[in-house]
Amino acid sequence: MSRIGRLPIPVPQGVQVEIDGLNVKVKGPKGTLERTFAPGVQVSLEGNQIVVTRESDAPMMRALHGTTRALINNMVNGVHTGFTKVLEIDGVGYRASMDGKTLVLNLGFSHPVRVEPVDGVTFDVDERTRQIKVMGSNPEVIGQVAADIRKIRPPEPYKGKGIHYLGETIRRKAGKSGKGGKGKK
Known part of the structure; x- marks a missing residue:
């Protein structure tokens, strides 16, 4: 069995989970997320835990098992605590x-x-440290919005000017190495 897929997902207080066949809907204080999963993987609610099982040991089913569990875990964490990307x-x-x-x-x-927020996304700016926080409940949308903001002015390799993720290392290049003044006349 998948090591990740077999782990049950704890449902925290204040989060409601509705499972209707392949459709999973999660409601919480930070919003509502809904997703339909591939056939062959069963999702069930047992007490206050979500359990993901698969029908067979086919390679495709084994791949979907861990992926489905990780996506549902992200949905539960997103509506309970939310996700943040810092630029x-x-x-x-x-x-x-x-x-x-x-x-x-x-x-x-x-x-x-000007960047307009997408549904479920909020921005927070710390003008002193020049940081932008992109916050929301869906990690896929958060990552895409942060990537779109970074794409407006990506960091350049000579001085590092631009927008980058917090903790991202920028590969730097050396500038001109000539001493100057010795060109052709």
Whole structure:
């Protein structure tokens, strides 16, 4: 059996789980998530735990077993505690601010870039440390929104200016190595 797939998922207080065949719906204080899973994997609620089992030992079923359990665990954790991705801004004059629920980025362009939040996503900006927090209950949506924000001004390899994830290491390149002044006349 799958080592991950066989682990039961504890359901914390305040989280409601509804299982209807292949459809799993999870409600909690941070929102509601719903997903339909592939046939061949059964999801059942036993007491205050969710148990995932598979029909056969076929390679495809074994792969889906652990994946299904991990996705349901993320759904439960998302509606109970939520997920956060933190981005940092590096560069002179680069900054972020909030205008209502809209994220406004000044990144050296001729205009400020406005990012509207997707449903279930909120932004928080710490202007002192120049950090942007992308928060919500669905980790897939959080990751995509954070990647889209990073794509606006990715970090460049010479000075490291741009937007990057917290803790991300940026591969740096050496600048010009010439002493200057010895060109052709």
